[in-house]
Amino acid sequence: MRPILMKGHERPLTFLKYNREGDLLFSCAKDHTPTVWFADNGERLGTYRGHNGAVWCCDVSRDSKTLITGSADTTAKLWSVQNGTQLFTFNFDSPARSVDFSIGDKLAVITTDPFMELPSAIHVKRIARDPADQTGESVHILRGHQGRIARAVWGPLNTTVISAGEDAIIRVWDSETGKLLRESDKETGHKKAITSLAKSADGSHFVTGSQDKSAKLWDIRTLTLIKTYATERPVNAVTMSPLLDHVVLGGGQDASAVTMTDHRAGKFEAKFFDKILQEEIGGVKGHFGPINALAFNPDGKSFSSGGEDGYVRLHHFDPDYFNIKI
Amino acid sequence: MAFDRNGLAAPPKPSKLRWGELDEDDGEDLDFLLPPRQVIGPDENGIKKVIEYKFNEDGNKVKITTTTRVRKLAKARLSKSAVERRNWAKFGDAVHEDVGARLTMVSTEEILLERPRAPGTKAEETKASGDSLAQLTKGGAVLMVCRTCGKKGDHWTSRCPYKDLAQPVETFVEKPATAEATTTKGAYVPPSMRAGAERTGTEMRRRNEENSVRVTNLSEDTREPDLLELFRTFGPVSRVYVAIDQKTGLSRGFGFVNFVNKEDAERAINKLNGYGYDNLILRVEWATPRAN
Numbered sequence: 001m002r003p004i005l006m007k008g009h010e011r012p013l014t015f016l017k018y019n020r021e022g023d024l025l026f027s028c029a030k031d032h033t034p035t036v037w038f039a040d041n042g043e044r045l046g047t048y049r050g051h052n053g054a055v056w057c058c059d060v061s062r063d064s065k066t067l068i069t070g071s072a073d074t075t076a077k078l079w080s081v082q083n084g085t086q087l088f089t090f091n092f093d094s095p096a097r098s099v100d101f102s103i104g105d106k107l108a109v110i111t112t113d114p115f116m117e118l119p120s121a122i123h124v125k126r127i128a129r130d131p132a133d134q135t136g137e138s139v140h141i142l143r144g145h146q147g148r149i150a151r152a153v154w155g156p157l158n159t160t161v162i163s164a165g166e167d168a169i170i171r172v173w174d175s176e177t178g179k180l181l182r183e184s185d186k187e188t189g190h191k192k193a194i195t196s197l198a199k200s201a202d203g204s205h206f207v208t209g210s211q212d213k214s215a216k217l218w219d220i221r222t223l224t225l226i227k228t229y230a231t232e233r234p235v236n237a238v239t240m241s242p243l244l245d246h247v248v249l250g251g252g253q254d255a256s257a258v259t260m261t262d263h264r265a266g267k268f269e270a271k272f273f274d275k276i277l278q279e280e281i282g283g284v285k286g287h288f289g290p291i292n293a294l295a296f297n298p299d300g301k302s303f304s305s306g307g308e309d310g311y312v313r314l315h316h317f318d319p320d321y322f323n324i325k326i
Numbered sequence: 327m328a329f330d331r332n333g334l335a336a337p338p339k340p341s342k343l344r345w346g347e348l349d350e351d352d353g354e355d356l357d358f359l360l361p362p363r364q365v366i367g368p369d370e371n372g373i374k375k376v377i378e379y380k381f382n383e384d385g386n387k388v389k390i391t392t393t394t395r396v397r398k399l400a401k402a403r404l405s406k407s408a409v410e411r412r413n414w415a416k417f418g419d420a421v422h423e424d425v426g427a428r429l430t431m432v433s434t435e436e437i438l439l440e441r442p443r444a445p446g447t448k449a450e451e452t453k454a455s456g457d458s459l460a461q462l463t464k465g466g467a468v469l470m471v472c473r474t475c476g477k478k479g480d481h482w483t484s485r486c487p488y489k490d491l492a493q494p495v496e497t498f499v500e501k502p503a504t505a506e507a508t509t510t511k512g513a514y515v516p517p518s519m520r521a522g523a524e525r526t527g528t529e530m531r532r533r534n535e536e537n538s539v540r541v542t543n544l545s546e547d548t549r550e551p552d553l554l555e556l557f558r559t560f561g562p563v564s565r566v567y568v569a570i571d572q573k574t575g576l577s578r579g580f581g582f583v584n585f586v587n588k589e590d591a592e593r594a595i596n597k598l599n600g601y602g603y604d605n606l607i608l609r610v611e612w613a614t615p616r617a618n
Contacts, residue, residue: 003433023408033419038412042430047418064407084417272439282439313433318551321439 003286004042006312008035013306015057016295019064024081025295025304026067027312030054034069036081039297039304042314048084050077057098057151061105066127068108070096076110078131087131094118098151101127102158107139107175109161111149120145122152122163124175140178144171151197153206155220162220164194164208172223188225190216195235201242201298209235215249217275227278233267237293243300244322245275250291250305270294270305279326286313360387368396371574395575436550436566537564537585538613539594544568545604546576556603557583561590582613 011030018025018039025039034048034055053073060067060081067079072095078087090096094115101108108127114120122142128134147166155162160181161173168191170184184190192211199206205226209215211234217227229247237250252268269283270291289308296303302316360379367374376392404412416423423429541553554566568581585591591612599610 001437001439002435003437005431005433006429007431008429021405021408023404023411035418037430044416044420044423044429045414046416046420049418064411082411082414082417269440280442282441284437284439286433286435286437315437318439320551324439 001315001318004314004316006037006042006044006314007310008037008044008047008312009033009310011054012289012308012310013293013312014055016293016304016306016312017058017060018295018297019060019081020062020298021064022298024060024064025312025314026058026060027293027306028055028058028069029306029310032071032073034058034067034079036067037312037314039302039314042312046084048077048079050079050086051075053095056096059099059101059108061101063105066105066131068099068101068110070099070110072096074112074115076108078127078134088134088136090123090125090136092123094120097149100151100153102154104158107154107158109152109154111152111163111165113148119143120147120149120165122149122161122173124161124178140175142173142178142180144180145169147193150193150195153197153199156203162197162206164197166193168192168194168210168212170194170197170208170218170223182223184218184223185225190214192234196238198238198240198294200240207238207240207247209238209249209251211235215247215273217247227275229273229278231271237291237305239294239296239303240275241296241300241303242298246281247273247275248294248296248303249273250294252287252290252308268307270303274326277326281324281326284315287311372396373573438554438566537588537591539583539585539591540580540611540613541583541598542580542609542611543606544577544579544581544608545606546579548577548581548604550581553581553583556598557585557594560585560594560597562586 006027009027009029009031013027013029015028016025017028023039024045025037026034027037028034032049032051032053032055034051036045036048037043038045048067048069051069051071051073053071055069055071058067058069064081066087067081068076069079070076074092074095076090076092076096076099078089079085080087090110092110092112095113096110097113098111099108106127108125110123110125112118112121112123120143122140122145123138124140124142126135126137126139142161142163145163145165145167149163149165151165152161152163154160154175155172158175161175162170163173164170168189169186170189171180172182173179174181190208190210190212194208194210196209197206199220203220205217205219207215207217213231213234215229215231215235215238216225217229218225229249231249231251233251233253235249235251239248240246241248249271268287268290269285271283272281273279274281284305287305287307287309288311291305291307293306294303302314304312304314306312360381363379364377365374366377372395374394374396376394378390378392380388380390382388539557544553548568550566550568553568554563557563557566562585563583564586565584566581567583569578570576571578583591583594585594595610595612598608601608601610
């Protein structure tokens with residue numbers, strides 16, 4: 001396959017997200033302006049100007065009309081997808097790290113980093129149907145994580161919120177009462193900071209990537225460990241194919257060590273693993289730095305990766321990908 | 327002026343321009359003065375030419391010719407809302423995108439999903455691909471001895487799970503003693519020459535060029551996957567490249583295949599030189615190293 005290279009960002013990529021139909025690709029980077037691209041040919045549709053710091057995460061509503069972004073300028077913003085106008089700004093006292101719309105787009109979960117004396121927190125916000133009625137009040141504020149929270153997502157039927165971060169523990173919270181329901185086991189869980197979390201297409205399980213050079217697959221309801229995928233480098237990004245039983249891991253050595261070695265030695269590939277057999281299927285090379293973000297098109301026929309090198313690489317699979325056998 | 331326009335039933339487009347007006351609206355949009363945009367093609371090769379005219383900063387008329395190749399995308403079912411989004415107007419920084427910005431490019435290199443081993447083989451049978459050091463140990467009684475942790479028959483050094491715990495093995499990384507002396511002076515030392523740096527880069531490159539095979543007299547529609555299919559049977563292939571004509575998109579009739587192992591490359595040359603492929607007789611030989 002010949003990947004499409006998109007050079008719209010001047011700083012490292014942080015997050016990638018496809019909309020439900022898979023025709024738009026949203027990219028976030030440390031350069032303050034989230035960008036939307038056409039996911040088939042990589043043409044740039046527009047940028048969302050207004051943030052004043054690195055943008056860490058985004059999510060798009062099911063109808064592809066509203067975009068939410070979380071940024072290091074201590075705000076999360078709602079945008080109109082079509083023309084890039086700001087609809088609302090949530091203000092916090094510390095940088096916003098992760099954002100996620102609930103099923104039905106009536107709620108959103110936003111996490112904030114620890115800052116000065118403040119601990120990290122998970123905020124649950126109500127999203128109004130009409131942006132004019134939108135308020136900044138939190139329904140719940142969940143505290144308990146040590147260090148940064150890398151990602152928080154909604155569980156099945158919006159009854160739970162699943163969060164993971166620097167303290168290497170995955171937590172499940174009740175979204176109604178705000179109580180902590182479950183924590184991942186220290187024995188089976190990750191040994192170092194969790195960097196990424198991605199749900200499966202049907203929302204029944206999720207995969208986490210960690211600095212301890214592994215990725216783990218968990219049941220979303222019971223939080224039991226199902227599979228472990230071991231690699232030889234820290235995992236920065238994870239995603240799952242909605243079509244085949246494949247898990248993709250992205251990572252690489254630390255940015256400080258990159259110039260010390262040949263780029264082929266950096267292990268900057270996106271690694272494909274068989275979800276069930278836990279065996280490596282193959283790697284896709286190309287980035288000149290660690291991979292920070294990965295996303296699968298909802299049709300499962302293409303995926304994109306965003307790297308520390310500022311490039312988004314959009315890969316449309318060759319036909320022989322779909323009948324790979326181990 | 328406004329009165330004039332309102333009072334008279336003015337024609338929708340003033341075909342003649344009064345020079346007096348031109349001076350007044352200096353800096354206004356004069357784009358209607360330019361010849362219309364012209365689109366030629368796409369021809370049978372999919373090459374489309376767009377000729378546009380615009381004013382540059384000095385007010386001179388500039389002709390811009392953009393040549394693009396149009397390719398048909400694979401058939402895909404699109405939802406109604408996705409089709410509608412396709413026609414959305416650009417916004418933000420994308421509005422002022424220059425023709426020459428080239429934000430989106432198609433990679434010139436064919437990227438493959440690189441398998442960790444040939445399909446059909448088990449993990450235990452994996453060849454010590456290209457690792458000459460590993461091949462030296464092959465003759466011994468124990469096939470695999472890990473140089474990092476000393477375990478026998480469990481894993482290769484490169485796959486050692488304790489790699490990060492162990493100290494780097496001194497015998498395999500020859501550190502130049504002089505490098506440490508020069509760094510204190512403050513003179514620049516490239517990272518690859520610094521003490522403790524892995525010096526794999528140049529070695530890898532040399533090895534890659536050594537096992538490079540040139541294939542000539544390929545038919546016009548041979549592509550990289552075809553070539554890979556043909557050469558994969560001889561052993562693990564690290565790179566396949568077919569020279570492609572920028573204009574027509576067809577193969578120029580030659581390409582390169584890099585093997586991980588030299589023996590595989592040798593066997594491929596012996597077998598495939600003079601082999602009939604797509605009604606042409608292939609010529610397969612060692613690629614001459616680039617002179618630099």
